[in-house]
Amino acid sequence: MNLVFKKETFRDDFTFKNSPEHVRRFPFPFHEDKYMYTVNIEPHTPGPVNSVFEFPIDVDEHYVSEMEDRALVLKDDPLRCQALPHMQLAEWDLVELLMVSMSEHYPEHFTLTRDGDKWHWINRPLGIDQQFTFGDTATLPYPPMEYITRQCQGDFCLIDQRDGNLWMDAGIVTTQADWSLDFDIGMNFMEWHGPVPLAHEAGVFDRALKFLMNLQLGKPVRRLNWTMSINPRLDTSPENFHKWGSDRMTVTPENIGEKVHLRVELQGLWRLPRSNAIVFSIRCYLISMNELVSVPKWARRMPRVLKNLPPELIDYKGLSRYRQMTIDWLSRFDDGAPTSPGGQPD
Amino acid sequence: MLVSGIKSRPVYTGLILDPHAEHHLIAVEGEGALAVLDMLSPAPRDAAEKATILYTKAGSAPVDHEGALAKLHPYRLQPLPTIQTLLIRLQGFLTTAKMGTRIYIAGTEGFIGQAMQVALNNAIDFHSVRTEHRGSLAxxxxxxxxxxxxxxxxxxxxxxxxxxxxxxxxxxxxxxxxxxxxxxxxxxxxxxxxxxxxxxx
Structure with a gap:
């Protein structure tokens, strides 16, 4: 895919839009006409050409603008990027994972040259040319995790494994669906998932923890998660909830198509070689209802999924104020025809 | 004791004396003193003789348990005027604590949380700290x-x-x-x- 990086915003005037090609590659998360929590983890192996799964780290047309939005978040609130001291080796592991993947799969945009621990990184879209010593934090302008994740779309958490549990001990979180790294850092797997309804009782987290503790080097996995957002706002943080919460009151039957967005997280997990930590990446994809209904299968399925959600999920995902209005609007595009299995367009 | 389905909330399993500890470092607030009395009163006398008790009557209860704690004849009993001063003192004792010291915390949940923070900041594993909730649910x-x-x-x-x-x-x-x-x-x-x-x- 020939990438043209868009100049757009995820706040204030909200000029974010997907090109028609990017609508088609949107990772629509519903493989049938209803939704319930499952572990839904699959190998993170290469997917179809031009899909978000083609490469381990997906770089898309929103790359430059998303990185600008991240810089704005960090400028206001440095607590969005934190690492406990024992995570520094894992930070360097992350530098390697991201630089190697981005430069291998997008050589026209990123170049990595390695001579022992003397590394040279070129990021053309962001205009960065950096020589540094791998493992020596003093040779980078930011700590290693922050340095590379200011140049890679998606939130990243570094998870330590010890005492038969997983611990969220570092992360950069600026495009989150309403959770706070500053609050959750240092928690174990069950603790940071504490507020999620229904899934604990279904045994989802017990099974997921067991699975992830056995994650193997070189065999990353992925899953999709979803919620909805009003406006294409990346930073739906609890920290700023008092500023964006009232967005939910601005939805009317006339503006649903442009205001209401499906927000999908492509979550990836990699075992890291030196630290034995796990990278947990949470990449956010946004699509407006106008864009979504341009794919007939999604236009049929979306209102059916919303109709059948358990009440706990409606509340947890913050949909209460506008769900019915959205169903009513979307139902105009649902002719009742059966839909094909899987999430991809027909 | 608190009972809840909150996955991220610690479980306060109660003060149980560690018979192998060389020293007992006990941080206690308000009604938490009753948990200390329950633990130490039936214990062999040398348990109290190896105990440092930092006590503030603070927040939850109007009752002062200092007298009752003194009757245990602990190695050291330090009444403190506020939670904050107790935490400073706890930090001081942890700085010079020796191998074999067992830490205990009892009182309201907010107090347990703050005293636990002091322990965590001294690289003590929270699993090793014995805790008991007493008093208000605030x-x-x-x-x-x-x-x-x-x-x-x-x-x-x-x-x-x-x-x-x-x-x-x-x-x-x-x-x-x-x-x-x-x-x-x-x-x-x-x-x-x-x-x-x-x-x-």
Missing amino acids: RRIQCVHCKGFTENVTMSHVPCAHCGLNLLVRDHYSRRLGAFQGVCIDAEVPGELPPAEEIFP
């Missing part, structure tokens, strides 16, 4: 917006003591911060608030 909360702490919250929602936003007290607890999370309850429609109920008496 919560210590952190405002997720301004990051300020509000103490002794008994209501379902409360104005932040720092920024003034109306905070819903969530069932999500951070051991690192020693607090529950408070999130703006009327962000969607400012001023649209359900009546506050006393749910953590």
